[in-house]
Amino acid sequence: MAGRISGNEVVIDNPSEAIRNYNKGYFGRMVGETLHLHLIEASFLVEIGRVEVERDGKTVTLNELMDMGIKVHPNFEISYLVFRDLRQRGYVVRIPQDGEDGFDLYPRGGAPHSHSPTYLVKAISERSPFLILRISDWVNSIGKRKLMLGIADEEGDLTYYSVKFFRMRGKMKEEESYEGNITVMGDRSMVWDEELSKKLQENFIGRTFEENVVQLSLMETAYLVEKGATAMKGNKKLSLKSFIKYAKKIQPDIERRLYAYKDLRSSGLIPKTGFKFGSHFRVYREHIGEGHAPYLVHVIPENYKSTWTEISRAVRLANSVRKQMIFAIAGSGIDYIRIKRMTP
């Protein structure tokens, strides 16, 4: 079978060959009796030996075809790796007609004429920055499809992630108010007040220092002051505002974290520090005594920028301790986005 280069596409003119290639795997798009193949599709068909491509009567090699693709399409080499891998796994993968960046992936055994695509797949280089704003824009804009990311590392190995908005719910009833003194000590606080200590222990706030003495993080202190407790620094009582001002010098992002903490608490969840897992919170759904915290929550601003290497590390670590990795995007509201490793 032979195709020919036409502009930035490969075209198969022979009607029976065109139809056969379209029907066997749904490559390209039929225009009348001619099949138009994107350079990614053409490269794949050349690689597996199903199509030969000619220009001016001479065979075009895979090398030349890919070189052409790289000149014409941004991100061609990464897109090709992802397209190829998904096709090799037996999926129908198509380039969206509306020119949207990415691939439509159909359910196993599904075809374009009978099924809707389940995923929109974005092909991403490990080296491109991780911008949370771009990710959430994608999740927002893909309609009924789900978002899958295929990340190619520098050796061309692929890791897939599914990304979606996520809502967590817990069973813990939130206390309306707290009373008693909290002693601010450097970058944390202590509760020497026996009654308050007990109430905090019942609510899984802070950490037992010794019997009836509880140690608090600055953020927990702020949460409690907002709910009526009194923060003392030496003999001085600090208002919420002056406490936050003090705490911000030590922990500049305290307000953002507090915002997420309050939101999680109000959903019946129990957030505790996730430091050992490299995240802001590990989150329990009910009594901590029952053991497992199913979520790691990392609180980030809307303009958060990181590297895929960092994200890969975070998600992989969450995985290895049987937790889900959730990013809490704190802006005017809070959105939770789950990033999860998957095998297509």
Add this chain to the structure above:
Amino acid sequence: MAGRISGNEVVIDNPSEAIRNYNKGYFGRMVGETLHLHLIEASFLVEIGRVEVERDGKTVTLNELMDMGIKVHPNFEISYLVFRDLRQRGYVVRIPQDGEDGFDLYPRGGAPHSHSPTYLVKAISERSPFLILRISDWVNSIGKRKLMLGIADEEGDLTYYSVKFFRMRGKMKEEESYEGNITVMGDRSMVWDEELSKKLQENFIGRTFEENVVQLSLMETAYLVEKGATAMKGNKKLSLKSFIKYAKKIQPDIERRLYAYKDLRSSGLIPKTGFKFGSHFRVYREHIGEGHAPYLVHVIPENYKSTWTEISRAVRLANSVRKQMIFAIAGSGIDYIRIKRMTP
């Protein structure tokens, strides 16, 4: 037993009480027949109920003693948590006489008059920045002791790390030179040359794309060009210099990573991308076929700054996949530092 506040210390004047407190756990230092306790030591002895402290005839509470400590000593609250934890684990822990920041930790059952301290322990808040320069200065300056870091998270929970210079050795013989064409394609390269492909596969460089075709990272490409291979971009041959210039736009730290890659290769090791583990390299000691890569190597500049949260994540992930986490500090030379979680 009673001590009294004297300046920024607690002093026990009664000779028999002084000697008993010194001998039972080696707290403080004897000056004549008087025991001088650091506020950290005094707080601990008050907390466990062994000493009572007075000022002007009135008892000083633990709360007040710690408040005093915070005013006088930077990092007091963190230091206290670490000191307390190590003491509770049954170790003799002492404040170095030379005023060095940190604690001397003696081997289990060891005492200052008969043993040398095995570790210098630094108490660090999760919130303080991770500066590699500071860490390597510490390792360089502590003499025969080893370095242990006690990191307190915001809830006061402690994680310990041992830190040391580290040398890796492998069994792979490095090839002196390579010949053949490499086709540069966007942010990676392809080797369509059959002979070169085979040689690369034997040396575990690149990744098999299909039979006799190998895919290379930009850094591997640079390594091979330096060793004689030819980089082609379209029909243009790129010199090493112009290739690096091109690659730097895509991967700004390529020279630093290449530097570490060459150093590892010259030590008989096989570095491959560590992207899936959130690090620059996973490193094998011999044939990849044999399986396990025992090291993750992350290449950083001398002025590298990060957060303890990130480091905690990296070390924990390495741990969970049975690898050691090594930081390669690339400056005028290369130093490798291993950070490993430990239980004292």
